[in-house]
Amino acid sequence: MKIYEMKIAPSPRRVRIFLAEKGIEMEYVEVNLQKGEHHSAEFKAMNRFKTVPLLELDDGTFISETVAICRYFEELQPEPRLMGRNPRECGVIEMWNRIIELNWLLPTGMCFQHTTDYFAAFKKQVPEWGELCRDKSRDFFDLLNDHLATQPYIAGEDYSIADITALCTLDFNKVNQLRPQPHQEHLLAWHKRVSSRPSASA
Helix, strand or coil, X not given: CEEEECCCCHHHHHHHHHHHHHCCCCEEEECCCCCCHXXXXXXXXXXXXXXXXXXECCCCCEEECHHHHHHHHHHHCCCCCCCCCCHHHXXXXXXXXXXXXXXXXXHHHHHHHXXXXXXXXXXXXXXXXXXXXXXXXXXXHHHHHHHCCCCCECCECCCCHHHHHHHHHHHHHHHHCCCCXXXXXXXXXXXXHHHCCHHHHC
């Protein structure tokens, strides 16, 4: 099997960290999004939505969407559990992962896409929307800092896919000139904690 990705993008990094936590080796195929390689007929035949990461199984099945790919590997190799060990944990982890995707990762990406010329050749840009998304992303730093005041990880006592999503979102926000501030001590401590894991450099 193999995964099509663009290494510098946050969602492919989410999958690489997930697999590194499980010790799963993978073949990666680089797709240059800035050059529009995901718009090629060959890639669209594999994924009509033209997104990465994209997992190709040995039987020719294609699975797109980050969490769907992670779910496949969670079922294939359950330990260490990154998506929950019981119904309660699964629900809480899924909740926080979804909250971060919708309220932080999405506006982070929209800020980047609409305030830089990186994808200008492929997307109509609305700079005002990009700036609103920058504000939304900035506000989430404070929300997460408050949330982490009482627990070590996003979904509780254990590291999970929600931490992976949050780590990749926070790090990618550097392109939007957004970083944790000194007063966000809980967020900074969490970031140091998760960044020190060997998987963070995957």
